[in-house]
Amino acid sequence: MSQHQAGPLHASRRNILQGAAALGAAAGIGIASRPGPAHAQDAARTLVIASPATPQGLDIEFDVSLGSIDALGALYDYMLAYEKMPDPKAPGVMREDIGVHGDRPNGLALRGRLAEKWDISPDGLKATFVLRQGVKSNWGNTFSARDVKWTWDRKFNLKGQGIFQTAVLGLKTPDQIKVEADHVISFSLEKPNPLLLKQQCNLANPIYDSTKLTQVGGADDPWGVQFLKNDSAGFGPYKLQQIVRGQQAVFQAREDYWDEKPFMRTVVMREVPSSASRLSLLQGGAVDIAQFLQPREYMSIGTSRTLAVDTVNASSMIWLELNAKIKPFDNVDVRRAINYAIPHDDIVKTVYYGLADKLTAPVPYIYPMADPQYFSYDLNLDKAKQLLATAGLADGFSSTISYNAGDPVQEPIALILQTSLRRIGVNVQLEKLPAGVFYENVTKREKPIIFYLDSPWTPDPGYATFLYFDDKSYVDYSNYSNPKVNELIEGGLQTLDDNERKATYGQVQKILMDEAPWGFIAYPKYALARKAKLSGFTYYTSNNLRFQDFARS
Amino acid sequence: MPEAEATTGAIAETGRTSRLATLLQVARARPRFALGYVIVLAAVLAGALAPLVAPYSPVEANPAEFLQPPSAQHWLGTDAVGMDIFSRVIYAPRIDLAIAVAGTLLSAVVGCLIGAWVGYHSRGGGLRGWLAYLVMRAADVMQAFPVFVFAIALVASLGQSVQTVVLAIAFVNIPIYLRLMRSQVMTIREMRYVEASLVAGLSDARTIARHVMPNAMGPALAQLSVNVGWSILLTAGLSFVGAGVRSPTPEWGSMIASGFQNVVTGEWWPSVFPGLALAVTVFGFSLIGSSVELFADPVKMRRLTRDLAARRRERAA
Numbered sequence: 001m002s003q004h005q006a007g008p009l010h011a012s013r014r015n016i017l018q019g020a021a022a023l024g025a026a027a028g029i030g031i032a033s034r035p036g037p038a039h040a041q042d043a044a045r046t047l048v049i050a051s052p053a054t055p056q057g058l059d060i061e062f063d064v065s066l067g068s069i070d071a072l073g074a075l076y077d078y079m080l081a082y083e084k085m086p087d088p089k090a091p092g093v094m095r096e097d098i099g100v101h102g103d104r105p106n107g108l109a110l111r112g113r114l115a116e117k118w119d120i121s122p123d124g125l126k127a128t129f130v131l132r133q134g135v136k137s138n139w140g141n142t143f144s145a146r147d148v149k150w151t152w153d154r155k156f157n158l159k160g161q162g163i164f165q166t167a168v169l170g171l172k173t174p175d176q177i178k179v180e181a182d183h184v185i186s187f188s189l190e191k192p193n194p195l196l197l198k199q200q201c202n203l204a205n206p207i208y209d210s211t212k213l214t215q216v217g218g219a220d221d222p223w224g225v226q227f228l229k230n231d232s233a234g235f236g237p238y239k240l241q242q243i244v245r246g247q248q249a250v251f252q253a254r255e256d257y258w259d260e261k262p263f264m265r266t267v268v269m270r271e272v273p274s275s276a277s278r279l280s281l282l283q284g285g286a287v288d289i290a291q292f293l294q295p296r297e298y299m300s301i302g303t304s305r306t307l308a309v310d311t312v313n314a315s316s317m318i319w320l321e322l323n324a325k326i327k328p329f330d331n332v333d334v335r336r337a338i339n340y341a342i343p344h345d346d347i348v349k350t351v352y353y354g355l356a357d358k359l360t361a362p363v364p365y366i367y368p369m370a371d372p373q374y375f376s377y378d379l380n381l382d383k384a385k386q387l388l389a390t391a392g393l394a395d396g397f398s399s400t401i402s403y404n405a406g407d408p409v410q411e412p413i414a415l416i417l418q419t420s421l422r423r424i425g426v427n428v429q430l431e432k433l434p435a436g437v438f439y440e441n442v443t444k445r446e447k448p449i450i451f452y453l454d455s456p457w458t459p460d461p462g463y464a465t466f467l468y469f470d471d472k473s474y475v476d477y478s479n480y481s482n483p484k485v486n487e488l489i490e491g492g493l494q495t496l497d498d499n500e501r502k503a504t505y506g507q508v509q510k511i512l513m514d515e516a517p518w519g520f521i522a523y524p525k526y527a528l529a530r531k532a533k534l535s536g537f538t539y540y541t542s543n544n545l546r547f548q549d550f551a552r553s
Numbered sequence: 554m555p556e557a558e559a560t561t562g563a564i565a566e567t568g569r570t571s572r573l574a575t576l577l578q579v580a581r582a583r584p585r586f587a588l589g590y591v592i593v594l595a596a597v598l599a600g601a602l603a604p605l606v607a608p609y610s611p612v613e614a615n616p617a618e619f620l621q622p623p624s625a626q627h628w629l630g631t632d633a634v635g636m637d638i639f640s641r642v643i644y645a646p647r648i649d650l651a652i653a654v655a656g657t658l659l660s661a662v663v664g665c666l667i668g669a670w671v672g673y674h675s676r677g678g679g680l681r682g683w684l685a686y687l688v689m690r691a692a693d694v695m696q697a698f699p700v701f702v703f704a705i706a707l708v709a710s711l712g713q714s715v716q717t718v719v720l721a722i723a724f725v726n727i728p729i730y731l732r733l734m735r736s737q738v739m740t741i742r743e744m745r746y747v748e749a750s751l752v753a754g755l756s757d758a759r760t761i762a763r764h765v766m767p768n769a770m771g772p773a774l775a776q777l778s779v780n781v782g783w784s785i786l787l788t789a790g791l792s793f794v795g796a797g798v799r800s801p802t803p804e805w806g807s808m809i810a811s812g813f814q815n816v817v818t819g820e821w822w823p824s825v826f827p828g829l830a831l832a833v834t835v836f837g838f839s840l841i842g843s844s845v846e847l848f849a850d851p852v853k854m855r856r857l858t859r860d861l862a863a864r865r866r867e868r869a870a
Contacts, residue, residue, distance in 0.1 A: 412614075412633050432800060
């Protein structure tokens, strides 16, 4: 699964007014309205977050917006999870241990969640999971293998994003997932698949309470689609108390949660569309976390004693889709020339204030097997001109760069690119598209150059390269097509041997960097602005928060 | 009758001095009007001479010098991608004034023509009367929408370009001129000379063109300059919300919008200077509007020239 990271919208008077309203409301909910020691304790155990948006929907099948993915990690539990480890560069921050561990079963550092034990047959064609007993949903129903089966059947039937989850595992029919016993379930594959266990950790694969959802949906809505728009039925540490879209969502910790009870009993997610207002709320002490600020705003927190910013290397990438079906980008040399004209250092310094690194591979640099050695596109305008001449465009050409008005970093990047490209004779017009129209344009693949910011949630080079570069993928938005690359990517997704996979994906990355289907820009870091006394932030490759991670000292 | 005498005296006084001299006297008596003309002239000159005066290219990013505060090198500082704000501020009138003037003129021409036709036929029956009625109701509908929302919707549906912004401005302004012209024409329509023209055998169209419109233009002309100022604001507003001209075209509204995010972190200059330029220019147009209103109002004008004459007499005595 990939995620569209719609950045905070630019500020308007309306946004500021909303921010001001949120200030009052957040203060009221969090602290001010509850005096006395008992209430002080309540306030300490209430987490107030200023978010760009409240969850649009609560069903991952149809919605992966920012608020929704934060809600998902709190409301649902998963079969497996990666073990946590301290972030090597950010003190106090934890992250998933997604590396290759030759000494561990299946080469992965996994821990059981709803699955207690798991085993993959020697031929790699069958995985069996023994499930945890005594787990209750937020509706009091007991977890069993039927819930897992129902969850995957739902993907097959609804054909939303879940159908991608089934396809990536090579699952063709629901019969391949079988209830072996009340608490045992198996997945049978036609070919070995290195993603089978990794996908069980993916945020897009939460396990549903099938008893509740079949009950509420009835015959009209057997998969509980209507119910899940505004409520949840899962086995996670929180339940939804209230959702008023555009205003706030409130989550309550569950007393009957099977694992460690979360420190934060109540979580209030307030919608504050303007990043400047979110920062003001944090500075004023009205909220504990201000999400998705702009790079300059993170820097402004800098030396504050009461506030802190955690910055970690992340799975996000920002690039230009150079449309291989639109002239002159069908010519490899033109795509290479564009890459040689990208002033990475200027962009990282001026636009991101150092909160990014240059994009040196076609997969996230934090993922196993990512290899930056094939990157050769440091700024070189002479080489770019030379390549244009080779392509028969010595006099340059004109084109358009389309960017997302909802992401405040894209316009400055586009302006810097425009100036740099002008120097090699390429005159680009900038086209600012409102967020909704922008994504429509990306998927239509009719723009010559369009920005894209995304992150492949599963930390695997096969998953990431399949998403963006296999011409069978719906996310191959640059229209890139190379049968050799398809063959390699798909071959790597059918072997469990990590050494073989490393060699395969090394080759894939080499070809991709050489053929430059993208204008490689940057790896933006994930940053979290919070009160200094708030601890526990854990970074996930799905770039969402999990409220259960946080505590207050 | 002292009032009549005074009026006659004032007219006689006006008659003795040339028009230019009267203008100068008015300018001396009401210096704020002069200020309006000076401001607008300055904005026009800034736009016209920008290529000669601007120290830097207004569309060239220079990441090495981003967000520099005002200094000897960059008089008004630089923005988030290192563009020189002074250069952009003085280039901006080229776009802002051009869009506003073009949009306003277009709306005035179209609005006045339709208004004249509607006014001429408003009191008539038949198909034309009905059509006139329908046009007025359509204008009601247009004016019932908040102007800004209406303009955003137009730009969103027609696509983002300078021409579209001009069209949007023209479109939202048309009902204003239409109404002004209609009410004037409805009065003039009853005049004897119009009747005479028709009796003499001129067609409706020629009567409107030769005898009605020239006599009904006064209020519409007075509205023009006020409208230009207001259109500059609308242009900037559209750009501020991202529906105006394309980046990096130097334009005050988009400069304010892109600089706005830096204000909260202490870099006020990318937003404040274009904001000041915008405010001062709109103020200038509003002063000109007031002066035109004065010139177009015979009663006020008579009173003023009378006062001026009285003052002159006092000085002479």
